[in-house]
Amino acid sequence: MSDTVKYLLDESQAPKSWYNLAADLPEPLPPVLHPATQQPITPDDLLPLFPLSLIEQEVSTEREIEIPRPVRDIYRQWRPSPLYRARRLERVLQTPARIYYKYEGVSPAGSHKPNTAVAQAFYNKEAGIRHITTETGAGQWGSALAFAGTLFDISIQVFMVRVSYQQKPYRRALMETYGAQCIPSPSELTESGRAILAQRADHPGSLGIAISEAVELAAQRADTKYALGSVLNHVLLHQTVIGLEAQAQMDQADDYPDVIVACTGGGSNFAGIVFPFLGEQLRGGRQVRVLAVEPAACPTLTRGPYAYDFGDTAHLTPLTKMHTLGSTFTPPGFHAGGLRYHGMAPLISHIKELGLIDARAYQQLDCFEAGMQFARAEGIVPAPEANHAVRGAIDEALRCKEEGVSRSILFNLSGHGHFDMQAYMDFLAGKLSDQTYDEAELAMALAGLPSVTAA
Numbered sequence: 379m380s381d382t383v384k385y386l387l388d389e390s391q392a393p394k395s396w397y398n399l400a401a402d403l404p405e406p407l408p409p410v411l412h413p414a415t416q417q418p419i420t421p422d423d424l425l426p427l428f429p430l431s432l433i434e435q436e437v438s439t440e441r442e443i444e445i446p447r448p449v450r451d452i453y454r455q456w457r458p459s460p461l462y463r464a465r466r467l468e469r470v471l472q473t474p475a476r477i478y479y480k481y482e483g484v485s486p487a488g489s490h491k492p493n494t495a496v497a498q499a500f501y502n503k504e505a506g507i508r509h510i511t512t513e514t515g516a517g518q519w520g521s522a523l524a525f526a527g528t529l530f531d532i533s534i535q536v537f538m539v540r541v542s543y544q545q546k547p548y549r550r551a552l553m554e555t556y557g558a559q560c561i562p563s564p565s566e567l568t569e570s571g572r573a574i575l576a577q578r579a580d581h582p583g584s585l586g587i588a589i590s591e592a593v594e595l596a597a598q599r600a601d602t603k604y605a606l607g608s609v610l611n612h613v614l615l616h617q618t619v620i621g622l623e624a625q626a627q628m629d630q631a632d633d634y635p636d637v638i639v640a641c642t643g644g645g646s647n648f649a650g651i652v653f654p655f656l657g658e659q660l661r662g663g664r665q666v667r668v669l670a671v672e673p674a675a676c677p678t679l680t681r682g683p684y685a686y687d688f689g690d691t692a693h694l695t696p697l698t699k700m701h702t703l704g705s706t707f708t709p710p711g712f713h714a715g716g717l718r719y720h721g722m723a724p725l726i727s728h729i730k731e732l733g734l735i736d737a738r739a740y741q742q743l744d745c746f747e748a749g750m751q752f753a754r755a756e757g758i759v760p761a762p763e764a765n766h767a768v769r770g771a772i773d774e775a776l777r778c779k780e781e782g783v784s785r786s787i788l789f790n791l792s793g794h795g796h797f798d799m800q801a802y803m804d805f806l807a808g809k810l811s812d813q814t815y816d817e818a819e820l821a822m823a824l825a826g827l828p829s830v831t832a833a
């Protein structure tokens with residue numbers, strides 16, 4: 379077998395529908411609650427923020443949801459994305475495991491995020507929306523939505539966590555190149571931002587604060603909606619093109635994954651690759667072991683209780699039941715900015731509770747070592763977030779070696795790290811260290827969880 383083993387699909391084999399895991403769940407998701415009444419929310423409650431089509435997808439239990447033709451047409455620019463067999467990495471590791479990775483760094487923004495950004499921009503355009511507000515951490519979501527906004531002629535306003543705004547000027551430049559407006563958060567533009575700045579003028583910002591700012595502005599104007607890059611059911615749904623393609627590509631390889639690994643921030647790239655395979659299993663098909671990998675400095679799935687919580691700091695969002703570190707938790711400034719959210723997608727939290735998936739947390743240095751090893755073997759420099767998946771996959775492969783068994787391992791390489799070379803420079807210079815969260819702060823954030831009596 380040659381060193382480069384790549385599985386490609388024709389455009390004619392590209393998925394025509396997304397896959398909705400809600401159709402195959404053994405138990406339904408707990409209801410989303412209104413923050414004031416603690417009663418289940420209705421679609422009407424969400425209309426100030428999202429177009430009806432996306433709200434319908436949010437609550438849908440239909441197994442297949444058609445991908446609109448204009449969205450498929452845009453996907454064609456980089457989809458179906460390639461699936462590779464990591465032969466050179468296998469050799470370096472001297473493992474009997476068969477390692478496959480699905481590469482989402484081929485999109486214009488360099489990650490999986492355009493899969494949902496394009497879909498969300500399409501549905502907003504269809505509903506007559508002219509402006510979308512959003513938040514971004516490291517800038518990957520902001521640049522993906524900026525790209526989608528320019529395709530559909532929608533103006534995009536991005537609240538970027540202030541510390542990232544300062545640390546990642548190239549991501550900001552990319553958003554502005556696509557025509558979006560990028561504002562450091564907390565800002566003076568919103569009440570939520572002003573309240574935080576009044577307490578601490580040099581606040582570094584957090585995703586929770588940036589969400590509050592974006593939601594606040596969108597709720598005030600009829601021609602403006604809000605978009606989220608992860609966590610919500612419809613976002614996870616849009617990402618399932620990844621796993622649907624991977625299923626066809628694993629068929630081509632005449633193999634089936636024993637283990638699937640992905641990193642988890644809000645959970646969207648994980649859901650994207652995992653849900654179609656998990657759906658197979660839930661319908662009586664082959665069993666697959668699933669591993670979610672998260673940063674030890676923001677250990678939502680491995681340390682956070684499963685509880686009702688807000689999605690943002692100012693408590694403007696509905697209450698969802700999820701693994702959470704508390705909405706006021708601010709993780710330390712490690713480099714995988716896309717994994718710094720306090721909560722986890724309700725769907726992923728739910729299947730974790732049902733015992734359908736495992737989770738593991740890794741330190742930053744272990745992840746960068748794995749990323750370096752991967753780059754030197756396979757030539758692709760992973761995003762710092764994706765390094766968590768690489769670490770998880772390498773450890774699974776090393777376990778195969780120890781046990782002397784050959785298993786098939788599939789992982790999602792969610793994006794490239796070309797905008798994150800500062801992190802690699804720091805690593806190479808020996809300046810990167812493991813970071814730990816403040817236990818007292820976590821305890822305080824958890825003590826602040828809302829008490830919910832209805833559920």
Ligand SMILES: *Cc1c(COP(=O)(O)O)cnc(C)c1O
Pocket residue numbers: 489490491518519607608609641642643644645646647648716717761763764792793794
């Ligand atoms: C945003 C991002 C993540 C984390 O988000 P999820 O919703 O958990 O997928 C992971 N990898 C990359 C490359 C990202 O841009």
